[in-house]
Amino acid sequence: MVKASWGTKRTCQNCAARFYDLNKSPIKCPKCGREHDREDFVKVRRGRASAAATSAAAAAAAAAAAAKLAAAKAKKAEDVDDVAADTEADDAAIEDTDDLADEAEDIEVEVEDKGEGDR
Numbered sequence: 001m002v003k004a005s006w007g008t009k010r011t012c013q014n015c016a017a018r019f020y021d022l023n024k025s026p027i028k029c030p031k032c033g034r035e036h037d038r039e040d041f042v043k044v045r046r047g048r049a050s051a052a053a054t055s056a057a058a059a060a061a062a063a064a065a066a067a068k069l070a071a072a073k074a075k076k077a078e079d080v081d082d083v084a085a086d087t088e089a090d091d092a093a094i095e096d097t098d099d100l101a102d103e104a105e106d107i108e109v110e111v112e113d114k115g116e117g118d119r
Helices: 051-093 098-106
Strands: 009-011 018-020
Touching: none
Parallel strands: none
Antiparallel strands: 009 018
8 A cells, every 4th residue: 555655656767667756855766866856757748739830731741742743744744855856866867768669679689490409
């Protein structure tokens, strides 16, 4: 059974030993000897973020997402332009083959007929 004279049960923030503070100030850990203030053991609670801070954070996130999307679209447009430029360069490099068909008719090929014994 806990007696009121023992004080409050504490946990040392240095060595994690559990002990009673014996209602003394400053509170001294019996295991490691570190002295603590009463404020060291008070838990600080975080309040909810205000509506203005929440909306500002959401707006910043939306702006960052929009900027990222715009950058992706710009990169895609550059890639399309590069492909179109490469295609035009390739088309210019291909020679006109219309006159080759006329030359093919002018070429004569001589075929020697080998006898059946040579096969």
